Amino acid sequence: MNTRYVVKRILYSFLILFIVITLNFFLPRLVFEDPAEPFLRGIPDDEFMLRNAVRKEFGFDKPVWVQFLVYLKKFVTFDFGTSYIYKQPVFKVMFDRIPWSMVLSVAGMLISIVAGIVWGATASTKRGKAVDNALLNYATITTAIPSFWVALVFVMLFAFAVPIFPYRGAMTDGYSLSINKAVFFGVAAGAVALTVVLYKLLKKPLIVFVTPLAGLIAAVFAAVPASDIADIAYHAALPLIVICLGSIVSYALMVRNSMIAVVNEDYILTARAKGLDKTRVLYGHTMRNALLPMVTSIGMSLAGIFGGSVLLEKIFTWPGMGTLLLEAQNIGDFQLAQAIMFFYSFITIFANLLTDFVYHKLDPRIKAE
């Protein structure tokens, strides 16, 4: 992977980001007569003074190109103004919500990956048997069921019919979470440092994934009181079950298919011919390569980790990014909605970029031009 390729890819990512941002600005202006309309909603037509004041406040009185420059400045400086709902800087509002989305998505992803690897590997070694058929049928069924309906059914079953779990919110009394920020960032920084040191010493790519994750979890446990963690876990149980039920299958299928593809490679035959036992070949040779596509998949779901799922968060009134977007929409907080949109695109584009680089690093067969 040469520097030219890296620079080219990074520049290209920024170009895409710029196009997305530009589209975001011009689309409403091209399609609709008055882009200020959402801001003026609820103000009577004859209140000219007020309408003009609002136009001025949001810069709609200036020529379009000035508006565009002002708009671009927001992205360059990461200053999206003040949220209309929360009366706080938009970025602060967003960064208060991201950890809540992450609680669900990181935990859900970890459980699904582990379960998916186990299920997929078992299915690949027992093709056509019950485990394999169960996986394929389960895959068809989960594809055909809307996940938000599964969430509704679980709420119905375990929050109403048999009321074991709560289904609203993330904590019993509001979101009065006391995080010791110094401890959190201390442990997290320690984990990053540890990752670098370990990678330099051992040169195992797995370290890059496992250590920061372990560090993040350690940081959460160190910075949040145990009683709060228990409370959150209790509230997160139902949404987590729904997330895992849906995402286990994609990981399992991926592992199964790539293991089946790898099993017929010559080097596996060589390994067996050398006299290595089946288990060793399965975990040491087959799975090593079969897990490579997982890297892509995990990298690509980074955006989902920070962004959460709008539908699930709505159903469980989980205070994450998805709910924030809906709030911004319902109340007409345009600044906030715009920032969230930018955030989603930004994460998606750079998660793609990162995944590409990591993949090239891990798989020597791929030669970047």
Added chain:
Amino acid sequence: MNKKVKAFFNLIKGVASDAAGVLVKIWRHRKGRIGLIMVGLIILAAALAPLLAPYDPKTPNITEGFLKPSAAHLLGTDANGIDILSQLIYGARVSLMIGMISGVSVTLIGAVLGIVSGYFGAVADNIVMRIVDVLLVIPTLPLMIILNNYVSSSYLMMIFIFVVFGWPGTARIIRAQVMSMKNINYIKAAELAGAGKGYIMFKHILPAVSHLLIMNCALASAGLMIAEAGMSFLGLGDPGAVSWGQILVRAEKDAFTSRHWAWVLAPGLAIFFTVIGFMQLGYALEDIFNPRMGKSGNMFRQFRKIKASDVAAAFDSMDDIDFARAVKIKSAYGGGDE
């Protein structure tokens, strides 16, 4: 009889007998028969909704609100006293309409752009693929939520968004397939014999990818029906229409506290039934139309890199935040076009 009229009748006869032949093939296919019956039932329900539905799905009847399932109301009534079974039957219309219109459009646009960019390569490919790159990173759901600020939500808007952001998936699938077969001998032979590019694309390449297109159409329709339910559930559908997603919105509000389980279960099961039907039909059609699956054509199987499950994965769970779509399309094809 006029010659032209005769030719026209022959064409119609030919198309009809082809269609009948395909139907027979579907019926003989195990998955095809299941899919045909399921989709047939749903289409019938949607078409005959006014006859089948016992009540009007829009007229409120306040005195009969929150009724539990009974002989008069098989699935009970909602807060306004509207029969849920009737809403369910009419809901099939919305689901089928949105799913099929956007599924067909996505497939057509994706097919044209995929074949053109795969076959011509160079500049055409570059332009199409760069547009794909941009479209795949725009999060659809947030965009719709934001656009909702400007126009009142409608099904036209929803279909528009589905089509604009749906075709890149199809285009990528078709492009990959076209690129892998561009250098096969019979295509080269046709080129050497002097066939034009348009002729090759329509006479040789299109038939070779038609099985993928048909399957793609069925699976995209299925996936977009799920997406429609999710969007309607978020209030992004037509507020005046009766759709399965909207039945679930009201169910979420009232069914839990009134312990009216059928209200929650029925719309989801209806979606499940329809989507499974379309998927089975899609897999069956893929088998039937795949030219390489024939007894003599096994030498081509090595080119059959793209499997039904990949296409399914590409359209899987679009109701999630929709990064999932980009993720799955990318992972299904091993990292896209680099």
